[in-house]
Amino acid sequence: MNRFALALLVSAGVCLGSSEARAQANDMFPSRAAAEQRAKELQCSGAFAMGKEWMPCQNFDVYEKAVSQEK
Structure with missing residues (x-):
């Protein structure tokens, strides 16, 4: 994971509960x-680049909404 992605995840962990931050860390993919x-x-579509890795959904806002609705 590159430094930018790690910094983003760490800062997101401050704003989100630890389970949400862990979900983001687990949703970084090599392809x-x-x-x-x-x-x-x-239940979203597409993927977006986060440094050298990929995350699900069209963008981070859509991803956050999808994760918050996941059961």
């Missing part, structure tokens, strides 16, 4: 295809 598969599970 776009893997992130898009997770997007299907979150």
